[in-house]
Amino acid sequence: MKLTALVHQRLRQLVKPGDHVVDATAGNGHDTLVLAELVGEEGLVFAFDVQQAALENSHKRLEEAGLASRVRFFEEGHERMASRLPEPLHGRLTAVVFNLGYLPGSDKRCITRPDTTLAALRQAVRLLRPGGIASVLAYRGHAGGLAESIAVSAFFQRQTGMEVETQDSPGPVLYIATKSK
Numbered sequence: 466m467k468l469t470a471l472v473h474q475r476l477r478q479l480v481k482p483g484d485h486v487v488d489a490t491a492g493n494g495h496d497t498l499v500l501a502e503l504v505g506e507e508g509l510v511f512a513f514d515v516q517q518a519a520l521e522n523s524h525k526r527l528e529e530a531g532l533a534s535r536v537r538f539f540e541e542g543h544e545r546m547a548s549r550l551p552e553p554l555h556g557r558l559t560a561v562v563f564n565l566g567y568l569p570g571s572d573k574r575c576i577t578r579p580d581t582t583l584a585a586l587r588q589a590v591r592l593l594r595p596g597g598i599a600s601v602l603a604y605r606g607h608a609g610g611l612a613e614s615i616a617v618s619a620f621f622q623r624q625t626g627m628e629v630e631t632q633d634s635p636g637p638v639l640y641i642a643t644k645s646k
């Protein structure tokens with residue numbers, strides 16, 4: 466199974482109608498769409514990306530599925546997520562999803578970076594509810610990708626209160642960290 470499909474499978478097992486979740490790297494909206502399907506009409510997806518083109522692609526995908534009203538889009542770095550999420554939701558998120566790297570079909574110089582990725586991960590750990598997950602799909606083939614993946618791995622190794630599963634592949638590596646109950 467592709468690691469993107471594995472992430473979606475885990476999300477389908479965990480995320481329930483009425484839940485609140487974050488797509489930390491909206492990109493072309495594939496993960497945002499899965500999350501929007503799962504949170505139902507009462508839940509919400511908070512989707513971040515620094516590129517206008519990415520948010521346009523995501524918004525279009527969600528519009529076409531009739532689910533755009535379930536998503537709040539932010540043209541902002543995920544390292545700002547805590548300041549953008551309503552205070553009552555802090556500590557109550559079910560999932561925060563990161564799909565690192567660059568927007569397929571776009572400028573490969575606009576990539577996620579270790580400092581902002583780790584800043585966002587620190588916030589994600591605080592924002593999750595017990596039993597919630599942070600998933601990080603990290604690609605190592607592009608410039609800076611390997612260093613970012615190593616930084617993410619080291620981050621999770623230092624974390625207490627998170628149980629981390631790692632799935633490696635010849636392409637990306639997937640980290641799924643579950644917050645202790």
Ligand SMILES: C[S@@+](CC[C@H](N)C(=O)[O-])C[C@H]1O[C@@H](n2cnc3c(N)ncnc32)[C@H](O)[C@@H]1O
Binds near residue numbers: 491494497513567569
């Ligand atoms: C691999 S793509 C995401 C793919 C997406 N999850 C999908 O389903 O199509 C990575 C995205 O991260 C975005 N990005 C880069 N730096 C970011 C940051 N600091 N905060 C949020 N998004 C960022 C890029 O613009 C790009 O769209």
